Amino acid sequence: MDIEARAHADHAAALRLWLRLLTCTQLVERAVRTALREQFDTTLPRFDLMAQLERAPQGLKMNELSRRMMVTGGNVTGITDQLVAEDLVERHSVEGDRRAFLVRLTAAGRASFADMAQAHEGWIVQAFGDLSAKDMATLHKLLGRVKETASTIELTEAASALQAP
Amino acid sequence: MDIEARAHADHAAALRLWLRLLTCTQLVERAVRTALREQFDTTLPRFDLMAQLERAPQGLKMNELSRRMMVTGGNVTGITDQLVAEDLVERHSVEGDRRAFLVRLTAAGRASFADMAQAHEGWIVQAFGDLSAKDMATLHKLLGRVKETASTIELTEAASALQAP
DNA sequence: TATTGTTATACTCTATAACTATA
DNA sequence: TATAGTTATAGAGTATAACAATA
Numbered sequence: 001m002d003i004e005a006r007a008h009a010d011h012a013a014a015l016r017l018w019l020r021l022l023t024c025t026q027l028v029e030r031a032v033r034t035a036l037r038e039q040f041d042t043t044l045p046r047f048d049l050m051a052q053l054e055r056a057p058q059g060l061k062m063n064e065l066s067r068r069m070m071v072t073g074g075n076v077t078g079i080t081d082q083l084v085a086e087d088l089v090e091r092h093s094v095e096g097d098r099r100a101f102l103v104r105l106t107a108a109g110r111a112s113f114a115d116m117a118q119a120h121e122g123w124i125v126q127a128f129g130d131l132s133a134k135d136m137a138t139l140h141k142l143l144g145r146v147k148e149t150a151s152t153i154e155l156t157e158a159a160s161a162l163q164a165p
Numbered sequence: 166m167d168i169e170a171r172a173h174a175d176h177a178a179a180l181r182l183w184l185r186l187l188t189c190t191q192l193v194e195r196a197v198r199t200a201l202r203e204q205f206d207t208t209l210p211r212f213d214l215m216a217q218l219e220r221a222p223q224g225l226k227m228n229e230l231s232r233r234m235m236v237t238g239g240n241v242t243g244i245t246d247q248l249v250a251e252d253l254v255e256r257h258s259v260e261g262d263r264r265a266f267l268v269r270l271t272a273a274g275r276a277s278f279a280d281m282a283q284a285h286e287g288w289i290v291q292a293f294g295d296l297s298a299k300d301m302a303t304l305h306k307l308l309g310r311v312k313e314t315a316s317t318i319e320l321t322e323a324a325s326a327l328q329a330p
Numbered sequence: 331t332a333t334t335g336t337t338a339t340a341c342t343c344t345a346t347a348a349c350t351a352t353a
Numbered sequence: 354t355a356t357a358g359t360t361a362t363a364g365a366g367t368a369t370a371a372c373a374a375t376a
Contacts, residue, residue, distance in 0.1 A: 011286050013301045014293040018193065020308045025190040026235060027315040028183065033365090043365065062335060070191060072368055077336055099334040099375045121176050127315040128179040131307065136178045139307050142300055143185045150192040150292040198342095208342070227358060237345055242359055264352045264357040 028127045035123055040116050045069065047120070049079050050088065050105060050113045059092060059102030088112055193292045200288055205281050210234070212285070214244050215253065215270060215278045224257060224267030253277055 029044070036042050052060060052068050060068070066076045080103055083089040088109035091101040105113065128136060194209070201207050217225060217233050225233070231241045245268055248254040253274035256266040270278065293301060 010298060010301075011290055013298060013305070014290050015286060017293055017301050017305050017308075018289045020305055020312060021186070021190055022194070023235075024308050024311045024315060025186055027312065028318070029187070031315070031318045045366070063333085066335095070188075071366085073335065074337075074369085075367065081336095097334080097376075101335080121180060123318060124183045125176055125179050126318050128182055128311060130310055130314045133175060133178060135307055135310075136175075136182050138303065139311075140178070140182050140185055142296065142304050143182075143189050145295055145300075146189045146293060146304075147185060147192065149295045150189060150196070153193070153196045153288060153291050210343070228356085231358095236343085238358065239346085239360075240344060246359095262353075262357080266358080 028124070031127070032120065032123055035119070036116070039119060040112075042116070045071070045075070045079055046083065047113075047116060049076070049083065050109060051117070053089060053103060053105045054110070054113050054117070057104070059104035061094070061100050061102060063100075065103060083109070193289070196292070197285065197288055200284065201281070204284060205277075207281070210236070210240070210244055211248065212278075212281060214241070214248065215274060216282070218254060218268060218270045219275070219278050219282070222269070224269035226259070226265050226267060230268060248274070 033044050036044060036047055048069055049065060052065055062073060062076050062080070065080075066073045069076065080089060080091070084091065087106055090104055090106050092104060094100040094102055131139070198209050201209060201212055213234055214230060217230055227238060227241050227245070230245075231238045234241065245254060245256070249256065252271055255269055255271050257269060259265040259267055296304070
């Protein structure tokens with residue numbers, strides 16, 4: 001196979017891989033969203049926010065939540081407002097910076113999250129359950145490299161892509 | 166490690182794997198959506214619909230587009246309407262079934278898609294470019310098994326999950 | 331001036347359900 | 354009755370930008 005043909009084959013393989021990655025994620029994500037709504041009357045971003053707080057018992061600032069959830073600040077405010085209204089999380093003032101808050105789970109929030117997390121774990125184990133521990137480790141490792149690369153994607157301008165040497 | 170501990174470890178591995186899969190997909194998907202908007206003033210579902218038609222030169226019926234794009238029919242109608250208005254796709258009547266249409270790319274649609282597909286290929290190759298052909302094949306194969314499993318997820322009721330023997 | 335967080339707004343994306351026309 | 358497609362609507366999810374308060 002000459003260089004050009006190999007490049008073409010690699011490109012096709014990358015595209016196939018991307019479509020399959022997208023399909024897998026959509027299948028699992030859709031199942032999780034539906035189940036969260038039907039069984040717990042909540043949404044994925046709400047679950048995600050609570051999951052972040054569960055892992056950070058000392059609490060997280062709004063901008064840190066925003067970064068970890070990969071969404072902009074306004075959205076975090078809205079979700080936090082909802083959860084505060086339901087007594088699942090609390091805003092605590094921060095010593096020495098009157099602009100900021102630490103958001104924490106309440107006791108009720110921890111209990112609620114524990115229920116959801118148990119069910120969630122079941123759905124995820126179902127989705128990946130056919131894989132051996134070794135297969136899961138392989139996938140995790142390879143996707144780790146994708147994650148590194150993808151987080152540095154530079155969006156080539158269409159024009160310059162066509163003009164590139 | 167006893168059975169229970171192994172189960173716990175497997176569950177944790179499945180959860181980690183799911184989070185990484187989700188992160189990878191979100192990173193790439195966000196880059197693609199942004200680039201499609203900025204460089205081609207279009208959206209991912211529009212691109213997806215045109216990609217389906219590119220692979221089916223004879224055209225596809227609305228319900229087949231709906232199935233392949235994994236969205237419900239009303240959405241396909243809306244996207245198709247937009248693309249028809251921009252002369253990128255056409256609805257052709259079907260012999261022998263006056264309810265149905267075959268949707269096809271127009272010449273302008275094929276040209277437009279060719280431009281976008283070239284840029285898209287570049288973005289995807291960037292995202293997965295650090296992987297060898299062998300690594301891509303491994304990922305593709307393992308994700309194929311995830312796809313099979315995930316497409317049959319049964320959403321256990323919260324109550325029954327807790328009561329299960 | 332820069333940062334933290336909020337508010338207001340608009341748009342994409344999707345599902346649901348009622349509907350029309352045809353099979 | 355069932356199917357193909359459309360319409361109307363509601364809600365999730367997100368980004369942007371202007372804003373207030375504080376650093």
